[in-house]
Amino acid sequence: MDKLINDFSLGLFVWMGVLFVLLVLLLKKYAWKPILDAVNEREEGIKKALESAENAKKEMQNLASDNEALIKEARAERDAMLKEAREIREKMISEAKEDAKEQGAKMIENAVIAIDQEKQAALAHLKKEVGDLSMIIAEAILKKELSSQDDQIKLVEGMLKDVTLN
Amino acid sequence: MRRKFSIKKITFLLFLVSFVSVAQHNEKTDAANAPKEEKDLKVTIKEYINHHLLDSYDFGLFSYTNDHNEKVHIGSPLPVILWDNGLKVFSSSKFHYGETVAEVDGNHYKVYHNKIYKTDAAGTITYAGDDHSHPSNVKPLDFSITKNVVMIFVVFLIMFFMFKRMAKNYKKNPLPTGIGRLLEPIILYIRDDIAIPNIGAKHYKKYMSYLLTVFFFVWIVNLLGLTPLGVNVTNNVAVTLVLALITFILTTVTANKNYWAHIFWMPGVPKLMRIVLAPIEVLGMIIKPFSLMIRLYANITAGHIVLMSIIGLMFIFKSWIGSPLSFGLAIALSLLELLVAALQAYIFTMLSALYFGSAVEEHDDH
Numbered sequence: 001m002d003k004l005i006n007d008f009s010l011g012l013f014v015w016m017g018v019l020f021v022l023l024v025l026l027l028k029k030y031a032w033k034p035i036l037d038a039v040n041e042r043e044e045g046i047k048k049a050l051e052s053a054e055n056a057k058k059e060m061q062n063l064a065s066d067n068e069a070l071i072k073e074a075r076a077e078r079d080a081m082l083k084e085a086r087e088i089r090e091k092m093i094s095e096a097k098e099d100a101k102e103q104g105a106k107m108i109e110n111a112v113i114a115i116d117q118e119k120q121a122a123l124a125h126l127k128k129e130v131g132d133l134s135m136i137i138a139e140a141i142l143k144k145e146l147s148s149q150d151d152q153i154k155l156v157e158g159m160l161k162d163v164t165l166n
Numbered sequence: 167m168r169r170k171f172s173i174k175k176i177t178f179l180l181f182l183v184s185f186v187s188v189a190q191h192n193e194k195t196d197a198a199n200a201p202k203e204e205k206d207l208k209v210t211i212k213e214y215i216n217h218h219l220l221d222s223y224d225f226g227l228f229s230y231t232n233d234h235n236e237k238v239h240i241g242s243p244l245p246v247i248l249w250d251n252g253l254k255v256f257s258s259s260k261f262h263y264g265e266t267v268a269e270v271d272g273n274h275y276k277v278y279h280n281k282i283y284k285t286d287a288a289g290t291i292t293y294a295g296d297d298h299s300h301p302s303n304v305k306p307l308d309f310s311i312t313k314n315v316v317m318i319f320v321v322f323l324i325m326f327f328m329f330k331r332m333a334k335n336y337k338k339n340p341l342p343t344g345i346g347r348l349l350e351p352i353i354l355y356i357r358d359d360i361a362i363p364n365i366g367a368k369h370y371k372k373y374m375s376y377l378l379t380v381f382f383f384v385w386i387v388n389l390l391g392l393t394p395l396g397v398n399v400t401n402n403v404a405v406t407l408v409l410a411l412i413t414f415i416l417t418t419v420t421a422n423k424n425y426w427a428h429i430f431w432m433p434g435v436p437k438l439m440r441i442v443l444a445p446i447e448v449l450g451m452i453i454k455p456f457s458l459m460i461r462l463y464a465n466i467t468a469g470h471i472v473l474m475s476i477i478g479l480m481f482i483f484k485s486w487i488g489s490p491l492s493f494g495l496a497i498a499l500s501l502l503e504l505l506v507a508a509l510q511a512y513i514f515t516m517l518s519a520l521y522f523g524s525a526v527e528e529h530d531d532h
Contacts, residue, residue, distance in 0.1 A: 004403050004463075007220070007402065007403055008403050008404055008407075009221060009281075009308070009312075009402065009404050010307065010308065010309075010404070011247075011307075011308040011309040011310055011312065011315075012221060012312060012314055012315060012402055012404040012405065013404035013405075013407060013408060014309060015309070015311075015315040015318060016315075016318055016404060016405045016408040017408045017411075019315075019318050019319060019322050020318075020379075020383065020408055020409070020412070021412070022322075023322050023325060023326065023379055023383065024375055024376055024379045024412075026326055027325065027326065027329055027330075027375065027378070027379050028375035028379075030326070030329070030330045030333060031326075031329030031330050031332065031333045032329070032333075032374060032375045032378055032379075033375075034333035034334075034336060034337070035329070035332060035333045035336060035350075035353060036353075036357070036374060038333075038336030038337075038340060039336075039350070039353070039354065041340070042340045042341075045340070
């Protein structure tokens, strides 16, 4: 202890005190504050960058799942469209078939009617021809039959017979 | 890589210091002539060690005795600043390394046992007691730029420019460059493993400047003490007292209500115990920084005494086995001192942080 007190030098104490306090103050202003601030800023920056990277990752995942959903939806839509198209096709085919059938039936009917009409017309024509022909024949026969008196009487008689028969 | 290099360099410098010491002592022993007894050599070495540990008024590198039996000192004188009824400034070369009386403005001063005393023209020292240990001469107030003050100033400049440059680099680049790459992990270590755990994240910021400065100051000073210059600043009580005093003042000034409550009126113990505890706690308040002061002083002083004694052993053994042995021991011890240099800086910073932590501790912290 005696040695400690003996060794103690006031001058050194004062110099050390002044220089050290000055050093603390100077370094605080010119070194520690900028250094610690820079380090803090950097740490904050790293933290933020990590966070944003994490966020980006999450977003990517969201996007991926979104994409998947979109693809699924699109696929479903495509399937639905295909199905609809198929249905429409089938419907169209069946409709066409139906239509054709109907049309055919109508045509056949028309044909039948036309044939019928033609037939009637042909028959009528035939009848007329036959009538004309029979008139001609009747005329010829009549001309031949009525050439003699007897024949005329015979005919009348014959006709009268028929009438009474009726 | 950089760190490795500096360790290599320091080891190399340690080699050098050993050689310088060897040379120096050889000169002395030669001059002392052979018939002188071994006891004298031991006394010389002891005196030399004591001298090395003390502050000095000039920046002496080494001294020897030349062929004409004159002592030659290699080094540079430093300014002596005294307050003795007015400011007296003169070069320490006037003392001729303590051998002569310096005459300034009609006053005479003499260096005796490393202190400046006012004497008469002949340099007579009178003693108060019979044991010739306490001179009764007037001691003028001494603010001389001694060897240690020079070293403090050198460390001051080194630290200021080194850290200022490091701070400047951060403005250009967020990543540390150059020496910052070595220093930044240390700064972050002090912040994350010394300041924050001991003081708490809420209050640590206001102590950071002091903690960082004291750590690097003690460390650099200790390292420089191991170089061939061998100027050991931290083995002066005055230096460690300043550091401990700042820790004490900072603790006391920033202390909260809770800290004072723990000292004068310890919560959670019986009333009678509180009265008993109060003086003990008050004493503890002073003992804590006192222990800081003594620990640093004693560790560094002891390291140097042992190291120099081992080097001194070479001259006592004077044999083929003894010298290499003590040389090897000195190297090993120097490496240990390198560790101690950093360790003492760490312990000082750590304990300061611990005391600051107790000063700002919140009640609900425990």
